[in-house]
Amino acid sequence: EAGVTQFPSHSVIEKGQTVTLRCDPISGHDNLYWYRRVMGKEIKFLLHFVKESKQDESGMPNNRFLAERTGGTYSTLKVQPAELEDSGVYFCASSPVTAYGYTFGSGTRLTVV
Amino acid sequence: GQSLEQPSEVTAVEGAIVQINCTYQTSGFYGLSWYQQHDGGAPTFLSYNGLDGLEETGRFSSFLSRSDSYGYLLLQELQMKDSASYFCAVRDPDTGRRALTFGSGTRLQVQP
Numbered sequence: 001e002a003g004v005t006q007f008p009s010h011s012v013i014e015k016g017q018t019v020t021l022r023c024d025p026i027s028g029h030d031n032l033y034w035y036r037r038v039m040g041k042e043i044k045f046l047l048h049f050v051k052e053s054k055q056d057e058s059g060m061p062n063n064r065f066l067a068e069r070t071g072g073t074y075s076t077l078k079v080q081p082a083e084l085e086d087s088g089v090y091f092c093a094s095s096p097v098t099a100y101g102y103t104f105g106s107g108t109r110l111t112v113v
Numbered sequence: 114g115q116s117l118e119q120p121s122e123v124t125a126v127e128g129a130i131v132q133i134n135c136t137y138q139t140s141g142f143y144g145l146s147w148y149q150q151h152d153g154g155a156p157t158f159l160s161y162n163g164l165d166g167l168e169e170t171g172r173f174s175s176f177l178s179r180s181d182s183y184g185y186l187l188l189q190e191l192q193m194k195d196s197a198s199y200f201c202a203v204r205d206p207d208t209g210r211r212a213l214t215f216g217s218g219t220r221l222q223v224q225p
Contacts, residue, residue, distance in 0.1 A: 004155070031211065043156065043200065045212040056210055091156065095211075101146060101158030102213070 002026065004105035006092050012111045018080040021108045023092030025074070031095045032075050033102060034067060038088035046090075049075060082112045115139040117201055117216035124222045125191055133186045133219045135201035143204040145177050145184045146213065151197045159186070159199075188221070196223045 005024040013019050025032045034046040046065070047057040051072035060067070064083070069075040079086055089109050093102035117137045125131040135145065144163040148156040160168050162177035162184060174187040188195055198220050202213040 033212070035213075035215075042217045043202075043215040045214070048211055056212055058210075059212065093156075100144065100161040100163075103158070104148075104155040106153070106155045 004092055004094050004103050006090075006105035006108050008108060009106065010109045010111075012113060013082055015084055015112055016081045018078065019082055019110060021077045021079075021090050021092075021110070023075045023077070023105060025092070025094030026103055029094035029096055029103075030072070031097065031102075032069060033093045033095075034075070034077055035091045035093065035104075036088045037091070037107075038085075043091065046077075079110075082110075084112050086110060087112045115203060115205065115214045117203060117214065119199075119201055119216040119219045121217065122220045122222070124224060126224050127191055127193060129191050130187065130189050131191060131221065133188075133199050133201075133221070135184045135186075135216055137182050137184075137201070137203055137216075139182075139203055139214075141205075142179060142182075145175070146202045146204070147173075147175055147186045148200045148202060148215075149197050150200065150218070156200065191223050193223050193225070196221055 007022045030051050032049040035043050037043045045059040048055045049069040052069050066078045089107040091107045093104040095102045119135045146161045147159040150156040160175040167176045172189045177184040198218040200215045200218045202215045
């Protein structure tokens with residue numbers, strides 16, 4: 001079974017630019033999550049989709065972040081405009097409805113300069 | 114709010130046993146999970162404890178004491194490939210929230 005795929009693996013952009021991260025979850029997983037790890041600190045929750053619906057977006061830092069999940073399949077996370085403090089590793093994870101554990105992707109390392 | 118504490122670093126030798134502790138403070142409780150992450154890799158789910166006691170999966174075991182708000186991950190017969198960061202995590206108990214709150218991670222260094 002294919003795992004959770006994230007693209008790109010690395011992105012370096014200038015402050016003020018826009019970046020879009022993509023996540024392809026495991027096929028059939030209704031739950032999709034975005035997390036990020038900033039400066040080696042703890043992994044922090046951003047938001048949770050159930051199919052195409054945003055179930056919980058309480059972790060989104062501000063309105064510069066926009067997440068979508070078209071048709072309940074892949075998801076995108078757009079940062080516009082990017083700020084220096086947005087640098088970090090953005091992880092996507094997915095899980096079936098009843099699972100305790102998530103399957104994470106390898107993350108996108110975002111560097112804003 | 115929720116917070117978890119775990120040691121920042123642990124060092125052990127190949128073949129040894131190491132225990133990584135995790136204490137948590139939460140408004141409620143819905144199970145303790147453990148994840149492993151190698152540098153540059155994806156966090157990988159290791160175990161889940163919803164009830165008190167020990168869960169064993171091969172060389173790894175995880176323990177939970179809800180009365181003490183405490184759990185640990187036990188790694189036996191350490192191998193070099195076990196060098197990684199280990200995170201404990203709790204799920205928010207509020208109805209409908211499946212978000213995990215992670216600890217800051219424990220970096221395990223296995224030496225020859």
